[in-house]
Amino acid sequence: MAKSQSYFECIKCTYQTVKWVGCCPDCKEWNSLDEIHTTKTATKAKLTIQPDKHLHTLDTISSEQQQRLISDCSEWNRVAGGGIVPGSFILLSGDPGIGKSTLLLQVSTQMSQNHQVIYFSSEESLAQVKLRFERIQHIKNNNLLFSDQATLEIISEICKQKKPTLVIIDSIQNILSQNSNALPGTISQLKETTFHLMRLAKENNIAIIATGHITKEGNIAGPKLLEHMVDAVFYLQKEDQWQTRTLRSIKNRFGSINEIGFFHMKQDGLQEVQNINQHLLEQTKHAPGSTLVSSLEGTRPIFLELQALVVPLKAGIPQRVITGIDHKHVMLIAAILEKYLHIPLSKHDLFFKISGGLKTKDQTCDLGIALALLSSYFQQSLPAKTIALAEISLTGQIKPIHNIDIHAKECQTFGFSHMILAKDQVLQKQHTNVKKLSSVYELLQFFPEQETNS
The missing domain is CATH 2.20.28 (Rubrerythrin, domain 2)
Known part of the structure; x- marks a missing residue:
């Protein structure tokens, strides 16, 4: 018993x-x-197996590369590593109302032009899904099937019989397994559901994309084991002040991590933004305290406008308000400038942000951070169409960065007239108006008037 x-x-x-x-x-x-x-339950009888049926040599394993499932959305394909790998399991997470269901409905519609797709909606009724579909899509075909089924075993049996190429699960926290007595969304249910869906994907060569809820801290709801089990984890996020959504790959066994795709939320759904750098440059203002840098997100260079405001301290403790980049990293650059250039930033309030609400962790922004702080301190702007690409060491030395040619090619495409690099930086292709520096002492040459706001 x-x-x-x-x-x-x-x-x-x-x-x-x-x-x-x-x-x-x-x-x-x-x-x-x-x-x-x-x-x-009672202990089962000992299994009798034949090892030769389960073991293979490299010569007997097929090395034929499977063709990825490519949608009409190039931004989705970029984040997915060139397309969805058949038999893979992708977890898409994001804030409520951010557009996860809308994005997957658009992707599934595009995929259904050449493949059979089943969309399981456990959060919305079929009538609600139809209303959303009619709002964002105008193409209908019989390859896209919908179901409001939320029982894991029934979903599995449907997939085994229909043999679709792609399955959408919206959302995984609402799926209920009959093998567990716990409520949907609990640890035991999520473990059982994720493990079963992974086996379903691998054994039947079905690509599965599931949406996942997040906690108030911004993490995927459920145990970390959930992220470890799946093949890829994508985050859909909203950038401040824009109707822009960014799709980031946090984990991808079949592609580059930290890839990023851009979308605009429109009345008829999410519209991809292929030329994001052109859009970002149009928003850039040439003024003191502003510096342009290039950050590599996966394999894609993204232009960022760094904005600094250095204000003399009137009384009390200096304020340090920083958004979009690590607080300690900006303080590190400020300390280097104060140490070697004797600029009293510790006696000033520092405000720092990345325009448009974007975020970065790229070390190539070191030189841009320093120039933005100095530009605001001296109340003097850098020459127009200038971009800074270098790291700064604790000794004040300016160091070269990796993948410089990717950044340089993008800068040349958009007509940057000045590039500030490290002295030891090597470019495969020569560029005009390249200024190379060896230490932070040479940064003062960009501010000849030396007028401060102190």
Whole structure:
């Protein structure tokens, strides 16, 4: 007879204990332990297997490369590494209302022109899905099938019989497995559902894309194990002040990570933005405190406008307000400038941001950060169409960056007249008006008037 048992598992680190505790002993997270119910059954008989059926030599394994599933959306294809790999499992996450369902409905419609696609909607009724479809799409065909089924075993059986090329699950937190007594969205249900869908994808060569909820901290709801199990994790995010959505690949077993795609939210759905740098440059204002840099997102160079505001401190503790880039990184560059150029930034309020609400972690922005701070401090703008690409060491030396030719090619395409690089930087192709520097001492030459706002 089956015997019901339970234990507690941390949703952050999967630590398990038989008794509930307020703080996880492993990761120290509070109120993170959920109760898991299991059913203990009688021990099954020992399996009898034939090892030769399960073992293969390299010569017997087919090396034929599968053709990726390519949609009409080039931004989606870029983030997916050139297209969706058959048999892969992709997790798409983002804030509520950000456009996850809209994006997947557009992708599934495009894919259905050449492949059979099944869209399982467990969050919306079929009538609601139809209203959304009619709002954003005008093409209908019989290759795109819809279902509001939310039971894992039924979904699996439908896929095995219909053999679609692509399956959409919206969302994975609402799928219920009959093998678990827990509610949908709990740890045990998510584990069971994800594992079953992974097996379904691999064994039947079906590409599966599932949407996932996020927590208030911005993490995917559920255990970290969920992200480890799937083949790719994409995040759909909104950039401040714009109706722009960015699609980022955080994990991708079949492509580059940190790839980024841009979309504009329109009345009829998400419209891809292929020439994002042209759009960004149109928003750029030439003024003191503004510097242009190029950040490599995956394999794509993106122009960013760094904006700094240096204000003399009147009283109290200096303010440090920084958005879009790591706070400590900007403070590091400010400390280098104060140490070697004797500029009293510690006696000033510093405000720093990336225009358009974009974000970056690229070290190629070091020189741009320094020039933006100096430009605001001296109240003098850099020459128009100038871009800075270099790292800065703690000793004040200006260091070359990787993949410079990718940045340089993009700069030449958009007609930048000046490039500021490290002295040791080597370009495969010569460019005109390249200024090379060896240390931060040489930065003062761009501000000959030396007028400060102190």
